Amino acid sequence: MHLEHQIIKPTLLLDAAKAQQHIARMAQKARRNGVRLRPHFKTHQSATIGAWFRQEGVEAITVSSVDMARYFSDQGWQDITIAFPVNLRQMAEIGALAQQVTLGLLVESVETAVALHQLPAPANIWLKIDVGYRRTGIDWQDEGLATAVAQVICTAPHLRLRGLLTHAGHTYAARGQTAVTAIYTQMLARLQAMQKALAQHGWRLEISIGDTPSASLVDDFRGVDEIRPGNFVFYDLMQTQIGACSLEDIAVALACPVVARHPARQQLVLYGGAVHLSKEALHEADGVSYGRIARLAAAGWEILPHRVVSLSQEHGIVQGDETLVAETAVGDLLLVLPVHSCLTADLMRHYLTLDGVWLQN
Amino acid sequence: MHLEHQIIKPTLLLDAAKAQQHIARMAQKARRNGVRLRPHFKTHQSATIGAWFRQEGVEAITVSSVDMARYFSDQGWQDITIAFPVNLRQMAEIGALAQQVTLGLLVESVETAVALHQLPAPANIWLKIDVGYRRTGIDWQDEGLATAVAQVICTAPHLRLRGLLTHAGHTYAARGQTAVTAIYTQMLARLQAMQKALAQHGWRLEISIGDTPSASLVDDFRGVDEIRPGNFVFYDLMQTQIGACSLEDIAVALACPVVARHPARQQLVLYGGAVHLSKEALHEADGVSYGRIARLAAAGWEILPHRVVSLSQEHGIVQGDETLVAETAVGDLLLVLPVHSCLTADLMRHYLTLDGVWLQN
Numbered sequence: 088m089h090l091e092h093q094i095i096k097p098t099l100l101l102d103a104a105k106a107q108q109h110i111a112r113m114a115q116k117a118r119r120n121g122v123r124l125r126p127h128f129k130t131h132q133s134a135t136i137g138a139w140f141r142q143e144g145v146e147a148i149t150v151s152s153v154d155m156a157r158y159f160s161d162q163g164w165q166d167i168t169i170a171f172p173v174n175l176r177q178m179a180e181i182g183a184l185a186q187q188v189t190l191g192l193l194v195e196s197v198e199t200a201v202a203l204h205q206l207p208a209p210a211n212i213w214l215k216i217d218v219g220y221r222r223t224g225i226d227w228q229d230e231g232l233a234t235a236v237a238q239v240i241c242t243a244p245h246l247r248l249r250g251l252l253t254h255a256g257h258t259y260a261a262r263g264q265t266a267v268t269a270i271y272t273q274m275l276a277r278l279q280a281m282q283k284a285l286a287q288h289g290w291r292l293e294i295s296i297g298d299t300p301s302a303s304l305v306d307d308f309r310g311v312d313e314i315r316p317g318n319f320v321f322y323d324l325m326q327t328q329i330g331a332c333s334l335e336d337i338a339v340a341l342a343c344p345v346v347a348r349h350p351a352r353q354q355l356v357l358y359g360g361a362v363h364l365s366k367e368a369l370h371e372a373d374g375v376s377y378g379r380i381a382r383l384a385a386a387g388w389e390i391l392p393h394r395v396v397s398l399s400q401e402h403g404i405v406q407g408d409e410t411l412v413a414e415t416a417v418g419d420l421l422l423v424l425p426v427h428s429c430l431t432a433d434l435m436r437h438y439l440t441l442d443g444v445w446l447q448n
Numbered sequence: 449m450h451l452e453h454q455i456i457k458p459t460l461l462l463d464a465a466k467a468q469q470h471i472a473r474m475a476q477k478a479r480r481n482g483v484r485l486r487p488h489f490k491t492h493q494s495a496t497i498g499a500w501f502r503q504e505g506v507e508a509i510t511v512s513s514v515d516m517a518r519y520f521s522d523q524g525w526q527d528i529t530i531a532f533p534v535n536l537r538q539m540a541e542i543g544a545l546a547q548q549v550t551l552g553l554l555v556e557s558v559e560t561a562v563a564l565h566q567l568p569a570p571a572n573i574w575l576k577i578d579v580g581y582r583r584t585g586i587d588w589q590d591e592g593l594a595t596a597v598a599q600v601i602c603t604a605p606h607l608r609l610r611g612l613l614t615h616a617g618h619t620y621a622a623r624g625q626t627a628v629t630a631i632y633t634q635m636l637a638r639l640q641a642m643q644k645a646l647a648q649h650g651w652r653l654e655i656s657i658g659d660t661p662s663a664s665l666v667d668d669f670r671g672v673d674e675i676r677p678g679n680f681v682f683y684d685l686m687q688t689q690i691g692a693c694s695l696e697d698i699a700v701a702l703a704c705p706v707v708a709r710h711p712a713r714q715q716l717v718l719y720g721g722a723v724h725l726s727k728e729a730l731h732e733a734d735g736v737s738y739g740r741i742a743r744l745a746a747a748g749w750e751i752l753p754h755r756v757v758s759l760s761q762e763h764g765i766v767q768g769d770e771t772l773v774a775e776t777a778v779g780d781l782l783l784v785l786p787v788h789s790c791l792t793a794d795l796m797r798h799y800l801t802l803d804g805v806w807l808q809n
Contacts, residue, residue, distance in 0.1 A: 095537040172707035175779035176456040346533035418536035
């Protein structure tokens, strides 16, 4: 059946070739640099897409929740880092995981380090370092706290102090390779300063970094042991705005039935709203965008200049032009390239490839 | 087991007594006014909560998708309006529903009216009228289009032209009872003008309105046949900002484990992010808010002055003060009153009542 006829309601289309190309390119870049690629699987949350990484030689992964770690452990992944501060309320689940896989955990406080002494099995511990994003982690200048936490970790024989880990989320506010590289360079310098300080106590610590803008735009990872990008598997409009990818690199699009036309104001109404795309918005020079419009074409999709300008629970409003509104009938399909593919994928859960194959998980 | 100990990860708490009180009050107001209450079930999407409405004598409901209509039809609801423009790609599913329940559909174009001739069973047809919100519907002044659509409907013997339906979503931009009532009054006048115009063709049409601000703040529904509020079952911060409810009326709160503390900047990090709350934001005089903080108390929860000021996929950042940060340990729970409860409920799907009972659907 032609793709067009398989779609009856909002459906997340996946250009598998593009995603596989992104995976291959990132794996190659990691190999060339001699760094471990530990991709973040929170973006796709899919066993099938996970297998594509395995085909590129990836053996270690990152997730953002205990539930996600459980899911991928059940899929056979043996080396999993939960890149989120330890949730002490899930210690039983974390302990069970530690008994089954090589588990990496993030620690940023003495309290959590103490609590981890109860773990029933070995785990790799990463000190979460804040290099300037200010979301969470030990301040990169707070050598005292880092040392105190590391000491508590090291008194437990089954906890292995593995390294320093950061997420330089402030690259998301950068625009272009020069700006992203400047943040990357500063981040690395800050981590290396901490690494050097802790080396005086005899700790030899790895450095793990992870954000798609840096991983996409930086070519030289000297000094780094591990990279953990996630979003790059699909990319999205946010990454385009940063300059980490082109619009053509985006590998997912929400296919939406057109349910109403408003020629007078050159708008179309899509069945596709906040419960499908998420309410993540992009603030562009000429207004807010909840997604960029595309339409099915012979090879994949063709990107149009129009945007989703308003979003309610199930409705998306497209600001088109005379031509688009004239050419589009109620019942037609339009595609929306998402602002933030991680959130859209989390909402949609399933993917339909351009070959018409459903990836159910 | 005490509620506090049942919660290990982000969990949507429901104050069932508050929700039931909102339902009872709205049902009473509808009875007093002699209007049909056809509540919108997109807010809760729950069979159990649906049953609470039934106990108040509600027999007719509103949903926003064909899938939701199917779900509530399976739960025994016999009179269901899909308050969303007909999605022509789901005609087979819509036809199957029409064979099973009293189905209400919204029409706003001649094309859709023509397409509905194929329906295999009777349906109630509502003309969707745009009274000024500008999302979708026939412009309230476009008597010509309304007449044309109505005529196409009436040529099909199984399509029953039932009335005029609107969603005055622009009440969401209003603040306070006077402003909301002004929009309500204008809306009703516009619908009645259209009703009168169409009456000249012999059509006697009902009027159906539906938005929580009007339904909460207006007391006199003369001229209206049906009200379709949804959000009022839970309310949320957006409704508080409008003045449709008080903070104490909000019946749901996301319980989130605290995973990190940052005393220097008086912040706490919650396990609870965009995939739990949605990224709906409230723009307040002193900054953006993704939720208001509360904590478990002897009777339900106690509302604190603090807010979630930043949200990523799984993290929520609370801007607290010295006291809050000092009193809160990693592993404690904080609650977040949602900005938009419909989106939070859609993401969470399950509810834990204050009595410790899980509502699974």
